[in-house]
Amino acid sequence: MLTFAIIAGLVLLVVLLLLLFRINSLADVMKTEAQRRASTSNRVNAILMMVFLIGACALFFWYSIARQNEYKLPVASDHGIVTDNLFWISTVVTGIVFIITHILLFWFSYKYQYKKNAKAHYYPENNKLEIYWTVIPAIVLTGLVFSGWKAWSDITDKAPEGAEVVEIVGQQFQWSARYPGKDKQLGAFDFRKIDDENSLGIDFSDKSSFDDFIPRKIYLPVNRPVEFKIRAKDVLHSVYVPHFRLKMDAVPGMPTRFWFVPNKTTAQMREDLNNSGNPVWQEIDPNTGEPKWKNFNYELACTEICGRGHFSMKMLIEVVEEAEYKEWYAQQKSWLSTHEDYLSKVPADLKELAVISAGIESDKNN
Amino acid sequence: MADENNAHHDEHHDDHHEGNFFTKYIFSLDHKVIAKQFLFTGMFWAIIGGGMSILFRLQLGFPDMNLDWLRPLLGDWITTEGKIDPEFYLALVTMHGTIMVFFVLTAGLSGTFSNFLIPLQIGARDMASGFMNMLSYWFFFLSGVIMFISLFLSTGPASGGWVIYPPLSALPDAMLGSQGGMTLWLVAMVFFIVSSLLGGINYVTTVINLRTKGMSFARLPLTIWAFFLTAVIGLLSFPVLFSAALLLVFDRSFGTSFYLSDIYIAGEALPNTGGSALLFQHLFWFLGHPEVYIVILPSLGITSEIISTNSRKPIFGYRAMVGSLLGITILSFVVWAHHMFVTGMNPFLGSIFMFLTLIIAVPSAVKVFNYLTTLWRGNIVFTPAMLFSIGLVSLFISGGLTGIFLGNSAIDIQLHDTYFVVAHFHIVMGSASFFGMVAGIYHWFPKMFGRMMDDKLGYVHFWLTFVGVYLVFFPMHYIGVAGFPRRYYSFTNFDAFSSFTDLNMFVSAAAIITFGSQFIFVFNFIFSIFKGRKATLNPWRSNTLEWTTPRVPGHGNWPGEIPTVYRWPYDYSKPGAEEDFIPQTVPYSETPESNLPHENELIDQEEVQQEGITVDEASE
Numbered sequence: 009m010l011t012f013a014i015i016a017g018l019v020l021l022v023v024l025l026l027l028l029f030r031i032n033s034l035a036d037v038m039k040t041e042a043q044r045r046a047s048t049s050n051r052v053n054a055i056l057m058m059v060f061l062i063g064a065c066a067l068f069f070w071y072s073i074a075r076q077n078e079y080k081l082p083v084a085s086d087h088g089i090v091t092d093n094l095f096w097i098s099t100v101v102t103g104i105v106f107i108i109t110h111i112l113l114f115w116f117s118y119k120y121q122y123k124k125n126a127k128a129h130y131y132p133e134n135n136k137l138e139i140y141w142t143v144i145p146a147i148v149l150t151g152l153v154f155s156g157w158k159a160w161s162d163i164t165d166k167a168p169e170g171a172e173v174v175e176i177v178g179q180q181f182q183w184s185a186r187y188p189g190k191d192k193q194l195g196a197f198d199f200r201k202i203d204d205e206n207s208l209g210i211d212f213s214d215k216s217s218f219d220d221f222i223p224r225k226i227y228l229p230v231n232r233p234v235e236f237k238i239r240a241k242d243v244l245h246s247v248y249v250p251h252f253r254l255k256m257d258a259v260p261g262m263p264t265r266f267w268f269v270p271n272k273t274t275a276q277m278r279e280d281l282n283n284s285g286n287p288v289w290q291e292i293d294p295n296t297g298e299p300k301w302k303n304f305n306y307e308l309a310c311t312e313i314c315g316r317g318h319f320s321m322k323m324l325i326e327v328v329e330e331a332e333y334k335e336w337y338a339q340q341k342s343w344l345s346t347h348e349d350y351l352s353k354v355p356a357d358l359k360e361l362a363v364i365s366a367g368i369e370s371d372k373n374n
Numbered sequence: 375m376a377d378e379n380n381a382h383h384d385e386h387h388d389d390h391h392e393g394n395f396f397t398k399y400i401f402s403l404d405h406k407v408i409a410k411q412f413l414f415t416g417m418f419w420a421i422i423g424g425g426m427s428i429l430f431r432l433q434l435g436f437p438d439m440n441l442d443w444l445r446p447l448l449g450d451w452i453t454t455e456g457k458i459d460p461e462f463y464l465a466l467v468t469m470h471g472t473i474m475v476f477f478v479l480t481a482g483l484s485g486t487f488s489n490f491l492i493p494l495q496i497g498a499r500d501m502a503s504g505f506m507n508m509l510s511y512w513f514f515f516l517s518g519v520i521m522f523i524s525l526f527l528s529t530g531p532a533s534g535g536w537v538i539y540p541p542l543s544a545l546p547d548a549m550l551g552s553q554g555g556m557t558l559w560l561v562a563m564v565f566f567i568v569s570s571l572l573g574g575i576n577y578v579t580t581v582i583n584l585r586t587k588g589m590s591f592a593r594l595p596l597t598i599w600a601f602f603l604t605a606v607i608g609l610l611s612f613p614v615l616f617s618a619a620l621l622l623v624f625d626r627s628f629g630t631s632f633y634l635s636d637i638y639i640a641g642e643a644l645p646n647t648g649g650s651a652l653l654f655q656h657l658f659w660f661l662g663h664p665e666v667y668i669v670i671l672p673s674l675g676i677t678s679e680i681i682s683t684n685s686r687k688p689i690f691g692y693r694a695m696v697g698s699l700l701g702i703t704i705l706s707f708v709v710w711a712h713h714m715f716v717t718g719m720n721p722f723l724g725s726i727f728m729f730l731t732l733i734i735a736v737p738s739a740v741k742v743f744n745y746l747t748t749l750w751r752g753n754i755v756f757t758p759a760m761l762f763s764i765g766l767v768s769l770f771i772s773g774g775l776t777g778i779f780l781g782n783s784a785i786d787i788q789l790h791d792t793y794f795v796v797a798h799f800h801i802v803m804g805s806a807s808f809f810g811m812v813a814g815i816y817h818w819f820p821k822m823f824g825r826m827m828d829d830k831l832g833y834v835h836f837w838l839t840f841v842g843v844y845l846v847f848f849p850m851h852y853i854g855v856a857g858f859p860r861r862y863y864s865f866t867n868f869d870a871f872s873s874f875t876d877l878n879m880f881v882s883a884a885a886i887i888t889f890g891s892q893f894i895f896v897f898n899f900i901f902s903i904f905k906g907r908k909a910t911l912n913p914w915r916s917n918t919l920e921w922t923t924p925r926v927p928g929h930g931n932w933p934g935e936i937p938t939v940y941r942w943p944y945d946y947s948k949p950g951a952e953e954d955f956i957p958q959t960v961p962y963s964e965t966p967e968s969n970l971p972h973e974n975e976l977i978d979q980e981e982v983q984q985e986g987i988t989v990d991e992a993s994e
């Protein structure tokens with residue numbers, strides 16, 4: 009960091025010197041009415057235009073190619089493959105326009121720099137040209153929009169029957185996940201029922217809630233549709249799983265949702281990262297002494313500013329094979345069974361059912 | 375009517391000259407003085423806002439750096455470990471955005487150039503209402519004072535992002551900045567909106583009513599078209615921000631539930647139900663999107679003028695340029711929800727806004743092609759203003775193209791709220807608009823202060839800035855594609871965001887150098903006001919009316935009668951003409967050698983115009 013300070017200081021010094029230098033020459037300029045129009049500066053600027061064009065293009069292509077393993081984020085969901093494709097198609101289309109227009113811009117600037125005896129070409133308009141460059145971009149954009157629209161409609165369509173449902177709840181500054189339990193029905197909730205322990209405000213007058221469980225980590229089955237039902241307790245948050253290309257705001261008072269198909273288990277992804285050529289994953293993690301890829305996890309982050317801890321709202325996601333998922337699911341203890349005093353919130357006529365659904369051991373009962 | 379008004383101003387003319395320091399420089403009614411007030415204030419805020427970005431770039435680029443040396447400036451916002459406090463980081467980001475978007479690129483830009491150029495380029499003695507114009511500045515000033523004070527609150531200034539989404543901004547328990555800082559933010563913005571509206575009404579009425587003889591809409595310089603439409607956009611959209619802010623004030627202070635519903639915070643369930651957080655977002659972006667065009671259109675106008683002048687060619691496709699400005703103006707009101715694709719808004723609405731958004735890319739593309747064709751076969755003089763204008767075209771292309779990604783809702787799922795968006799709008803809005811503003815200052819400095827800025831320093835400034843902004847903002851595309859979210863204090867908590875520490879460091883270093891090089895400009899600006907070479911009357915050999923005024927125009931702009939306009943402002947390098955420019959004040963009857971066939975027919979009408987003037991003078 010010290011080196012940085014030194015470099016910055018040096019740069020400032022150079023700038024300062026330049027300024028002092030110019031004060032002198034400014035005084036000179038004041039005396040002579042400069043022949044500004046065709047001066048050497050004009051030539052130098054024209055040449056710099058070309059230098060910039062070539063330099064910037066070289067840098068752009070070099071970096072984009074050399075570092076692609078680092079900025080290309082591996083994808084692990086079905087719809088993510090589609091949107092990634094759209095992204096790269098747009099990149100190619102806009103990339104071509106980007107390069108061509110910039111070549112024209114800088115090359116024209118260079119080529120048509122001021123020459124003493126030249127006269128510019130009086131060319132105020134050409135309606136045909138205007139029509140071409142209105143219609144052609146319109147057509148290209150329509151193409152892009154339609155492919156995007158199709159993908160968007162599929163992604164935002166209703167989740168398929170039988171999708172695994174997980175409730176994701178944002179609060180300052182952590183995520184929680186609730187699974188519906190054996191009945192595959194999430195119990196109702198009410199923000200007025202939230203307290204220190206029942207932090208999701210589960211409503212125990214709803215019998216679907218008895219077997220709901222709240223794990224520390226999200227488990228998902230591979231290659232099966234999953235639906236996140238998303239809500240927030242306090243302020244806006246946004247559920248963001250970069251590898252799934254998944255993002256949806258969590259809004260207090262307005263539940264949202266997003267469904268997707270994770271298509272790579274965590275184990276597979278670890279292997280992929282090991283082979284990805286991205287040096288970051290080969291770094292040794294000081295905590296574990298192992299290369300980072302070995303302990304990779306899918307991460308759920310927050311992308312809507314929510315306060316002081318916004319940058320640290322993280323929950324881990326593990327994508328596993330179907331069989332492993334079933335086994336894990338079956339092992340989870342219902343929230344009610346670990347917080348038996350909440351049985352008192354269950355209406356009397358449902359108590360018996362609650363004890364059974366929640367899997368509360370009978371000797372503790374009564 | 376127009377002349378009556380001008381005559382009216384003439385009568386007052388003398389009073390003002392007799393006026394004391396206060397009426398002349400502080401509470402001045404003269405549009406040129408007010409323009410300079412906006413300019414100086416805008417520059418002040420640009421330095422503050424830019425300085426803030428350097429502070430948070432230090433945190434992002436050098437997360438391990440010990441920042442104890444900032445303690446004299448920031449006090450306890452530097453933690454005991456020598457880091458910027460995470461909440462203050464958010465406050466910096468928020469204030470940076472607010473200041474840059476509203477104070478610098480809206481008030482600083484429109485306020486300066488609309489005020490300065492509208493009367494001078496349409497041939498008017500002053501704005502329609504000098505008094506409202508003065509009020510406009512002082513409301514802006516007041517707004518700035520309040521915002522400035524909010525920086526020093528012990529709980530810090532507003533910190534929920536420049537978009538101040540509730541509930542975060544509505545609940546004092548949600549973060550420190552949502553306490554007094556947010557209140558002051560809202561008050562400041564209310565005054566700012568009043569200022570914008572007062573200014574906007576003036577610009578619109580002045581352009582409609584006070585154009586000189588012969589200055590039809592079809593002969594307006596593109597600058598004026600742009601300022602005019604900008605003001606129209608502002609008039610229609612700022613009131614919506616006003617109501618959004620007002621409802622937020624109610625929710626914050628009077629227990630209403632416009633935006634709040636089902637909230638549990640600080641160990642307590644709030645009574646609010648039935649409000650909608652999305653309502654605020656719709657209202658905000660109904661201003662917010664037009665706002666980005668309020669910021670860019672003046673720059674597009676300014677650079678159209680500068681590129682035409684310095685290419686020594688007519689702007690290519692004047693009518694298409696006006697048409698695309700109009701198209702952008704209208705369309706800018708129907709795309710706002712592209713900022714909300716993944717907020718839980720109905721996806722069908724998302725589809726509609728995706729279509730509308732990509733339509734707006736078409737007029738933007740048309741503008742670029744017209745710029746390019748204007749350069750083609752020109753005879754280009756690289757003044758600093760011209761360089762910055764060419765820079766704007768480049769930035770407008772680069773940033774506009776990434777808009778096409780973001781406007782595609784399917785792609786936006788991943789890119790929303792990542793550094794890709796940050797790259798997009800800093801290039802297309804921040805940098806491009808800033809370049810237009812700087813170009814305008816270089817170009818009209820001789821008219822503002824009667825002296826020239828130093829060219830060579832201008833060149834150095836341009837190249838450092840141009841290379842600089844690309845080095846700062848282009849890498850952010852990669853960081854965004856890699857998935858890095860914006861408004862993150864640090865990336866160390868996530869494995870997924872653990873790379874690119876080198877690139878972040880690079881960006882921060884580039885930002886510091888780019889910011890530093892702006893002081894070359896500040897130096898040149900201040901130095902030239904006092905010591906610059908004396909300007910000639912028409913240093914850029916330009917066609918527009920402002921260059922027919924005295925070197926330093928006094929109150930009323932033209933000492934004698936206001937000149938009459940006979941032609942459009944872009945007769946550069948006309949075949950047959952001796953010089954490579956023909957000012958708007960030269961009648962066709964004096965240029966038979968260069969007239970086009972249909973222009974010869976206009977000669978007869980010119981005589982009528984002349985007579986019209988004689989009559990007018992007689993009546994005065």
Ligand code: HEM
Nearest residue numbers: 666670712713735774777778780781790791795799802803
């Ligand atoms: C080619 C036309 C353009 C298109 C299609 C476009 C599209 C978009 C979209 C869809 C977003 C939202 C991204 C997100 O948050 O996920 C966005 C953000 C933004 N755009 Fe553009 N844009 C275009 C041109 C412009 C221009 C000309 C400006 C300003 C002069 C501008 C300024 C902004 C700003 C300031 C934001 C971000 C606001 C924020 O979230 O803080 N855009 N643009």
Ligand SMILES: [Cu+2]
Nearest residue numbers: 310312314318
């Ligand atoms: Cu957050």
Ligand SMILES: [Cu+2]
Nearest residue numbers: 663710712713
């Ligand atoms: Cu927008």
